[in-house]
Amino acid sequence: MSMRKIFGTIVIAACVLLTAFSIYAENPPHEAGPNSFSRSTDGFYYNEYEIEITSLPRGAKIEWNAKEIGTTPFLYKFTGTLKNGDYVIVRATPSDPDLDLKAQVFRGFRQLPKEIHFRLSSE
Numbered sequence: 266m267s268m269r270k271i272f273g274t275i276v277i278a279a280c281v282l283l284t285a286f287s288i289y290a291e292n293p294p295h296e297a298g299p300n301s302f303s304r305s306t307d308g309f310y311y312n313e314y315e316i317e318i319t320s321l322p323r324g325a326k327i328e329w330n331a332k333e334i335g336t337t338p339f340l341y342k343f344t345g346t347l348k349n350g351d352y353v354i355v356r357a358t359p360s361d362p363d364l365d366l367k368a369q370v371f372r373g374f375r376q377l378p379k380e381i382h383f384r385l386s387s388e
Contacts, residue, residue: 298312299312299313299342300312300313300314300315300342301313301314302314302376302377304376307348307349308346308347308348308349308351308373308374309346309347309373309376309377310345310346311343311344311345311346311347311377312344313342313343313344314342314343314344314377315340315341315342315379316340316341316342316343316377316378316379316380316381317338317339317340317341317379317380317381318335318337318338318339318340318341318355318380318381318382319337319338319380319381319382319383320337320338320357320359320382320383320384320385321382321383321384321385322359322360322361322364322385323337323338324336324337324359324360325337325357325358325359325360325383325385326357326358326360327339327341327355327356327357327358328354328355328356328358329341329343329353329354329355330353330354331354331356337357337383343377347373347377348373349372349373349374350373350374351372351373352370352371352372352373353370353371353373353377354368354369354370355368355369355370355371355381356368357383357385359385361385363387364385364386364387365385365386365387367383367384367385369381369383
């Protein structure tokens, strides 16, 4: 084999490796372990990510994007992908009808918090 062919083969192999590395860097594999998350260029992937949800007073019904997920206090385990343009609305409905409903919005381009607290009041 001539030196020209050997050099050409090395250049092609290097290009393939660099391309594979750049794809991996932009889209890393999702972590397999529980209570973890990974970030990619377009958002976050969560695997059984634990979020402690509380309220004062206790006993509020909690909705995650309009789906009821529990009554405070509790530990919510979220699995899913939130892209940069996505958002999550977490809403707390107090058991006391004299108290106001509260909501918090979380955007996909930021990591979800480990704790969400609602201070429910009549104000």
